[in-house]
Amino acid sequence: MTTINLADRAVDLGEWAATTPDAANLFAQAVREWLADNLAGDFASLRGRGGPGSEHEFFAQRLEWDRHLAASGWTCLGWPVEHGGRGATIEQRIIFHQEYARANAPARVNHLGEELLGPTLIEYGTPEQQERFLPHIVNVTELWAQGYSEPGAGSDLAAVATTAALDGDRWTINGQKIWTSLAHLSQWCFVIARTEKGSSRHKGLSFLLVPLDQPGVTVRPIQQITGTSEFNEVFFDDAVTDASLIVGEPGDGWKVAMGLLQFERGVSTLGQQVGFARELDQVIELARANGSIDDPEIASRLRRAKVGLAVMDANARRTLAGDIVSATGAASVTKLLWANWHRDLGELAVAVAGAPSLIAPSATTEGRPNDISDPEHVELGEWQRLLLFTRADTIYGGSNEVQRNIIAERVLGLPREARP
Incomplete structure (x- = not known):
């Protein structure tokens, strides 16, 4: 050793x-x-x-x-x-x-800080920003949320409507973000805002670092079909941040935001796949235990899941090795592969579990029995939660439709999708 x-x-x-x-x-x-x-x-x-x-x-x-x-x-x-x-x-x-x-x-x-914002500040931030924020990401004393999606700009980041105006030594921010993961538990948010009046699409956007603990910020958790609330709405009503807390120059927000997204699908995807493999092994074990593995359709779906996992692994390794020409296309392919595979695994898990998967477990939540009429006090079973939450896998982080458009337009050179 x-x-x-x-x-x-x-x-x-x-x-x-x-x-x-x-x-x-x-x-x-x-x-x-x-x-x-x-x-x-x-x-x-x-x-x-x-x-x-x-x-x-x-x-x-x-x-x-x-x-x-x-x-x-x-x-x-x-x-x-x-x-x-x-x-x-x-x-x-x-x-x-x-x-x-x-x-x-x-x-x-600390995923958003360590894997996304930190590398972005190292690449695009000023020495002062790096000195102020990086140590607190390293020692996990400040947590970060991502202020990208909006009610009218989900995966279409260029449609951002949140505005920020420079007023002396600070930016004043107004607008709304949605599907903001763990904002209710974070101290800071990196926010894409429109800083040039009259600008549209990817032009006129800026990348700002905004404190969440201030009077101008309201964080409202969104209850999901799983009964949990890890996503949030975040409202900015004359919220402020220092003028120096812009990453890159005003109007560089699109470039910085796209740089950050390239960091999002890095080496951690291989660790993610180990977790996926464990989930699949548990589904196979359940199929053997309850006899559903003898059903030809179930057995076929389990084999396809095994093959899909191997494809994901091979794709991730060749991407990390630099064997793919387009980094943008590689990131989109990676997202499509794991999101669809994981969603399908949720459906397969409840098919294997059969009728018992329709019933809430008998465990109690906060000392109270499960009661489906009271969503705040229902504890889902493992496969129920997998089925329900993986509906979101194909939406957050860039929906399937957006990923396919990126591949079609930026990699294959096909005509842009018509916009209203």
């Missing part, structure tokens, strides 16, 4: 890998051993908790876990060392995400 502690933030992981024989296996072993040693005691109960559709589960405890990861050197692995990261290689980042998923470790609460 390596003679140094790879969880020590003083260790540059990239430099270590370049000078260490069998570095990949040693790194994987170090991650496995650390997770085995630390997902214990009070943290043991967090295994498998959280994630899309279940973000309400043990949030405070998962935040504590994320801060424990930070203190132990396991956050922001891919960031440059000079910005508080670990300088990890792509291979090391893949290994970490896969080992994390295999350990059934809890869903992280």
Whole structure:
């Protein structure tokens, strides 16, 4: 085993890998051993908790876990060392995400900061912005929400109507964002706003960093069909942020926003697929236990799911290896693959479970029995939640229709879709 502690933030992981024989296996072993040693005691109960559709589960405890990861050197692995990261290689980042998923470790609460905003500030931010925000992302003391979608601009980001006007030393912001993940638990939001009067589409947009704890901001959780509320409406009524908290120049918002979206579908997708594989294995186990695997249709759907998972893995690996010509097209293909596969898995899971999947479990919520007439006090079963929440997979992060348009127009060169 390596003679140094790879969880020590003083260790540059990239430099270590370049000078260490069998570095990949040693790194994987170090991650496995650390997770085995630390997902214990009070943290043991967090295994498998959280994630899309279940973000309400043990949030405070998962935040504590994320801060424990930070203190132990396991956050922001891919960031440059000079910005508080670990300088990890792509291979090391893949290994970490896969080992994390295999350990059934809890869903992280800092994804938007660590995987999206942080790399964006490193690429486009000023030294002052980097100094102000990056350390708080690394140590998980400030959480971020994404202010992109609006009621009239869901996946069509260029239709943003929220405005921001520069007034002396601050921006004044007015408008509404929707489907804002975890805004009710975040301290900051990165917001795309229209800063040039009379502008349209992708022109005249700017990328602003806005504090959420202020009188001009109202966050209203949206109750979903799962009974949970991880998405929100966010209203800006003369909300303000400092003039210096614009990333890039005024009018550069489209470029910065598109740069951020390229970071969104990175190495973490391979870790995500480990979680998908675990879900599929559980569905197969259930099919064997209740005999539904003997149904030719069910057996065929299970085989197709296995093949689909292998296709996702191959696509992710060739994308990360740079084997795909269009980065934009690659991101859209990746999103279409996993979103549709996961939605189909939710449908397959309840088909395997059969009639019992129609009944709420007998477990209680907050000491009260499940009661479908009182959505705030219904605890869904695992497969029920998977079925219901994966309806959103094909919508958030860019709907299926938008992803197909991107591939058609920007990769295949087909005519643009007619706009009203």
